[in-house]
Amino acid sequence: MKPSSSLLQVRGLAKRFGGLRVTDGFDLDVAPGEVHAIIGPNGAGKTTLINQLSGELRPDAGSIVLDGEDMVHASIQRRVALGMARSYQITSVFPDFTALENVMLAVQSASGRSFGIFKPVRDDASLVEPAHALLVRVGLAPVATQRVASMAHGARRQLELAMTLALKPRLMLLDEPMAGMSQKESAEMVELLRSLRGQHAMVLVEHDMDAVFALADRITVLVYGRPIASGTPGQIRNDPEVRRAYLGDEEEVL
Numbered sequence: 001m002k003p004s005s006s007l008l009q010v011r012g013l014a015k016r017f018g019g020l021r022v023t024d025g026f027d028l029d030v031a032p033g034e035v036h037a038i039i040g041p042n043g044a045g046k047t048t049l050i051n052q053l054s055g056e057l058r059p060d061a062g063s064i065v066l067d068g069e070d071m072v073h074a075s076i077q078r079r080v081a082l083g084m085a086r087s088y089q090i091t092s093v094f095p096d097f098t099a100l101e102n103v104m105l106a107v108q109s110a111s112g113r114s115f116g117i118f119k120p121v122r123d124d125a126s127l128v129e130p131a132h133a134l135l136v137r138v139g140l141a142p143v144a145t146q147r148v149a150s151m152a153h154g155a156r157r158q159l160e161l162a163m164t165l166a167l168k169p170r171l172m173l174l175d176e177p178m179a180g181m182s183q184k185e186s187a188e189m190v191e192l193l194r195s196l197r198g199q200h201a202m203v204l205v206e207h208d209m210d211a212v213f214a215l216a217d218r219i220t221v222l223v224y225g226r227p228i229a230s231g232t233p234g235q236i237r238n239d240p241e242v243r244r245a246y247l248g249d250e251e252e253v254l
């Protein structure tokens, strides 16, 4: 097991939906700045796991500790305040606002002020600079004044990341950040996440194995809610049980 230097420690996490054990004795350690990927077949329980980490679902048993603080009983807002943020979803972005305005809203919400849909943020100069810096960071400065509705899918996902970074997370929860992306968009997102490596720890759920193996410091393989293996990409690639249970036994798979 990882030492107590872990930023995130999960122990014995369990969740059932009726008779189905979707999380079944799950342990996880994520060090500061580490990219930890969770992979597994469809229905293995990856999203359910992220939902429990983010606070959208309450586990039936087990502990989630972030930097010594119990998270199981913390609200979503408290988790965000302590540095654990799930990536914004496209559904929480305002399509009629520009990219810059959306990030300004996220900066405003991170500063503790209310998420200002009633008070227009457009005139708040103190939000412009940090929001613009975040757009630069994710490579969206050229489209800062473009309405989100007219942005490509990949650019929207970069925008979500900029909005998540506005929360200054120590740990980001990323649920399929490459989903629906073209190969080019996916490669750009990998580069972007790579540039954030070491600065923010990440729990990354992703089906794109090229992205996972390019990004992850460690990988945990989930099957029927249980971790069957955890290790470096090299260890996972060569783990016979992983190949049997998930990746198939073909040499080319990884």
Ligand SMILES: Nc1ncnc2c1ncn2[C@@H]1O[C@H](COP(=O)(O)OP(=O)(O)OP(=O)(O)O)[C@@H](O)[C@H]1O
Residues within 6 Å of the ligand: 017, 020, 022, 040, 041, 042, 043, 044, 045, 046, 047, 048, 049
């Ligand atoms: N709210 C729910 N009520 C009942 N069953 C659920 C609920 N949410 C998920 N499940 C079931 O739990 C299992 C795990 O689902 P989950 O979405 O966590 O898997 P996943 O690994 O993220 O899958 P995928 O890779 O397809 O996204 C599935 O069998 C799913 O049908």
